[in-house]
Amino acid sequence: MAGQLGASLAVRSAPPFTCHSSFNPLSISACRPSSSASACTRPLNCAVSSSSSAVTSGFRPQRFSFEFRSSFLTDGALRRHSGFSSGANSSSYDGRMSRRKAGVPRAAGGAGTGIRKTASGGIVPTKPGQFLLIGLGVAYMSLIVIIPFLNVFVQAFSFGLRPFINNLLDPAFQSAVRMTLTVAGIVVPINTLFGLIIAIWVTRHDFPGKALLLSALDLPFSISPVVVGLMLMILYGRQGVFAPLLRAWNIDIVFALPGMILATCFVTLPFVVREVIPVMQEMDPYEEEAARTMGANDWEVFWQVTLPNIRLGLLYGVTLCNARAMGEFGAVSVISGNIIGKTQTLTLFVEAAYKEYNTQGAFSAALLLSVFALITLVIKTKLEDERSKQLSVR
Incomplete structure (x- = not known):
């Protein structure tokens, strides 16, 4: 449809009259002619011009000029080009345009529904x-x-600040903190690396067993962490499947740091993958193809095209992975043996201290874990805001 539709009709009639014509989805309404040019400013505007010259043979020549626009054409260029009046009568259409430009949402329901939307889209x-x-x-x-x-x-802090500081200086407590940070510091980079590889491979390639792989990524969410620890014990324990090979190489998995890392890697694997895959699917693959046609290799495409686009989703997944790694209890408690000063993490320290009626020490360790959780929550909120702004720009 053209930006502006115009039609001119030459009508001869003895008395002045009012004519109306309408059809959907366009509606044309004509104004009653008068002695001077007038403009009818409605959703479909019409301009009427009449001649004030002498009437020939009892008939007065009338000239009607219809200018109209459909309700679904809301381009500002059409309004400027067609020269519609901006008077008081055009408030019904102009107000609708101004509300749409301002981003104010429409009402969620009719009168009496009890629902009112805010500018941000929330319901009051x-x-x-x-x-x-x-x-x-x-x-x-x-x-x-x-x-x-x-x-x-x-x-x-029920007994004051001094007992809390003494608990922080406890060697067992400090060993648990070091073990927690060590496990998280090793697991998070591993899952970040392999999570990126899996996400890129799944979103950019089709291969047999792809659906099975995507389903297997959700296994850590559906299997109890205690069962995970038991499976690792069956595989890597002293009587496990890989026990002869581990004894030949003199490697300790169970009741040692490697076993804790394996257990934590298993339960935290889906976080990075599941956050990066949707972002990769929304990303336009033609950007990567354009970079390759310009001579960039795969490594340059990843660093200069792919990574900047998935940066927020990746950081969000890393944050969740780190929080889960620090708070893991079930799988680690089975495979670590909860050896004080050796394989005890903060979560295991809380359980052991509470069982020994060291309530103050247990709550001190829980407070530190809570602080880690608050920091994670703040980072998560910031990343969500950034992602929302990025999506709104798109």
Whole structure:
């Protein structure tokens, strides 16, 4: 359809009259002619011009000029080009255009629905039932998450700051912190590397067994961590499948750091992969192909094209992977043996200290883990905001 449709009709009639014509999806309405040119500013505008000259044989020549636009043509260039009036009568259309340009969402329902949307897209509750549901959700979150989390801070400082500092200086506590940071520092880079490789291979290639591989990536989410530790014991234990080979090479897996790393790698593998795959699928592959046609090799394409596009998703996956690695308990407790000063992490220290009635030490370790969780939450929120801004720009 052209930007502006114009039609001129020569009509002869004895008395002045009003003519209306409409059809869907376009609607044309003509104004009652008058002695001077006038403009009817409606969703479909029409301009009428009449001659004030003498009437010939009782007939007065009338000239109607129709200029109209459809309701689905909202381009500002059309409005400027067609020269529609911006008077008070055009508020119905101009207001709709201004609301769309400003990004204000339309109403979620008709009158009496009790729903009102904000500029950010959220719904403002206006009915008692909606407030009741929100109150139930807040109460549930308070009982399950907020109150227990705050209780950790209260119990950690219940006897003052001095006992808390003494717990931090405990050699067993410091050994647990070092072990936790060591395991996380090794597992996160490994899963980041292999997660990137799997994500790129899955999204950029088709191969037999691709669906099976994608399903296998979710196994750590569906299998209990305790079962994972038991499987590793069966494979790498003293009577396990690989026991003769490990004894020949003098390698200790069970009750040692390598076994803890294997267990943590298993339970944290999906985080990086599952965050990078959707970003890779949204990314336009023609950008990489264009870089290759310009002479870039695969390594240059990855660093200069692929990585900048998946950066936020990758950082988000790394953050979640690190949080899960520091908080892992089930698989590590089975394969590590919970040896104090050797294979004990912070989560295992909390359990051991609580069983020994060292409540203050247990809550001190839990407080440190909570601080790590808060830092992870802040980073996660920042990355989500950045991703939202990036998607809105696209």
